[in-house]
Amino acid sequence: MQPGAEALVEESSREFRVATRTYRDPEIFQRELDAIFSRGWVFLGHESEVANPGDFKSTRIGSQPIILTRDDNGEINAFYNACPHRGTTLCRSERGNVKAFVCPYHSWTFRTSGELIGISDRSRYPDDFPMDDKRLHRIGALANHHGLVFGSISADVPSFADYLGAGARHLELWAGRALGGRYRAGTPHRYLYRGNWKFQAENVLDGYHANSVHGSAYRTIRQFPQRFPGTDKSRAITGVRKEGETCGYPNGHGMLGAGAALETGNVPEEVKLRYRASLVERNGEDVAREIMNNRHLLIFPNVCLMDNNIRVIQPIAHDLTEIYSYPMLIDEAEEPINAARLADVQARVGSAGVVNLDDIEIFNSNQTAISAPGLEWITLSRGLGKEEVLPSGERIGAHSDETPQRAFWRAWQQRMVAAEAA
Numbered sequence: 541m542q543p544g545a546e547a548l549v550e551e552s553s554r555e556f557r558v559a560t561r562t563y564r565d566p567e568i569f570q571r572e573l574d575a576i577f578s579r580g581w582v583f584l585g586h587e588s589e590v591a592n593p594g595d596f597k598s599t600r601i602g603s604q605p606i607i608l609t610r611d612d613n614g615e616i617n618a619f620y621n622a623c624p625h626r627g628t629t630l631c632r633s634e635r636g637n638v639k640a641f642v643c644p645y646h647s648w649t650f651r652t653s654g655e656l657i658g659i660s661d662r663s664r665y666p667d668d669f670p671m672d673d674k675r676l677h678r679i680g681a682l683a684n685h686h687g688l689v690f691g692s693i694s695a696d697v698p699s700f701a702d703y704l705g706a707g708a709r710h711l712e713l714w715a716g717r718a719l720g721g722r723y724r725a726g727t728p729h730r731y732l733y734r735g736n737w738k739f740q741a742e743n744v745l746d747g748y749h750a751n752s753v754h755g756s757a758y759r760t761i762r763q764f765p766q767r768f769p770g771t772d773k774s775r776a777i778t779g780v781r782k783e784g785e786t787c788g789y790p791n792g793h794g795m796l797g798a799g800a801a802l803e804t805g806n807v808p809e810e811v812k813l814r815y816r817a818s819l820v821e822r823n824g825e826d827v828a829r830e831i832m833n834n835r836h837l838l839i840f841p842n843v844c845l846m847d848n849n850i851r852v853i854q855p856i857a858h859d860l861t862e863i864y865s866y867p868m869l870i871d872e873a874e875e876p877i878n879a880a881r882l883a884d885v886q887a888r889v890g891s892a893g894v895v896n897l898d899d900i901e902i903f904n905s906n907q908t909a910i911s912a913p914g915l916e917w918i919t920l921s922r923g924l925g926k927e928e929v930l931p932s933g934e935r936i937g938a939h940s941d942e943t944p945q946r947a948f949w950r951a952w953q954q955r956m957v958a959a960e961a962a
């Protein structure tokens with residue numbers, strides 16, 4: 541008999557620890573797919589990926605294939621990617637534009653709004669064969685927040701705004717950077733690593749590891765600045781170089797203040813100043829400064845708005861994870877700003893980015909090392925008891941505290957325990 545989740549995360553006033561089997565046990569992984577991925581909000585995509593009627597994108601919630609579509613009425617829909625005839629995966633493409641989906645098995649045809657519009661050789665069915673219920677099945681809930689589309693398999697979820705809670709403030713600041721307009725998602729960098737998905741979820745908000753893990757990458761960036769045109773962190777538009785803080789939220793979200801703005805490298809001075817002036821005009825000086833201070837926001841469980849990209853963490857097995865990293869461009873920004881944003885993703889945090897590669901090496905080696913006999917617990921106690929706790933439940937720690945990781949694991953445990961009771 542497996543231990544319940546109650547025994548997998550332990551917190552006292554002196555230590556916060558997590559059982560290593562949570563990273564290496566295939567049975568716990570299967571329980572996570574249900575408790576964490578099927579019973580709550582999960583990121584599906586950015587609305588710019590389905591900008592026009594007929595556009596679609598295939599994605600997953602945990603292991604469940606999903607299609608995101610923009611139908612002929614301009615509405616966004618999320619369906620299970622399953623033909624109601626015989627259960628076949630309907631759409632095999634990553635993204636594209638169609639008039640209708642045609643099932644590869646028997647050519648049943650569906651509108652992008654889900655209705656069944658064609659059965660091949662219809663005459664061999666009863667004349668009154670019910671068609672209405674043979675439509676594509678919608679997932680339980682859908683929300684579009686500043687162009688970020690989230691879905692839930694379960695319909696029994698809080699509103700997305702309630703789910704975000706006080707963490708919404710960081711999402712507003714992220715949205716503010718788009719100058720009152722929209723972001724546009726670029727083609728994602730995709731890659732796999734041989735490690736548990738939670739290593740990446742913990743890492744995107746880890747202010748403690750940067751100098752240890754990324755020291756050589758930072759030296760390279762300083763030595764060859766022309767090859768990293770998006771990464772001039774020291775001369776940000778704001779004029780401040782702030783290390784920032786960490787935050788943790790009751791539903792598992794977290795934030796790492798990651799220092800000053802990034803879109804500054806090779807961008808001409810006058811373009812930077814116009815961008816900054818536009819932010820100040822829209823938001824006032826204080827909020828503009830906050831907007832330009834870069835942040836990583838993890839929306840539990842598996843999407844992070846970080847720097848100039850959105851990173852999506854797709855679990856495949858307990859020891860295999862797929863990452864999608866979408867460069868996010870700004871419709872209203874001048875071309876050099878977007879060029880710097882894209883260059884930063886390519887050179888620093890994308891699939892071949894010098895900083896990113898360091899982290900992937902850590903995740904791979906963690907997966908091997910964490911199976912060591914006798915290593916039953918890891919510890920996430922940095923800043924424990926030293927963080928500020930607000931009435932909303934928000935906790936604020938120092939830059940290198942493990943405050944966001946503890947918030948993640950508290951929510952993980954609550955969700956796992958709740959699913960055990962269901």
Ligand SMILES: [Fe+2]
Binds near residue numbers: 743750753754
């Ligand atoms: Fe890192």
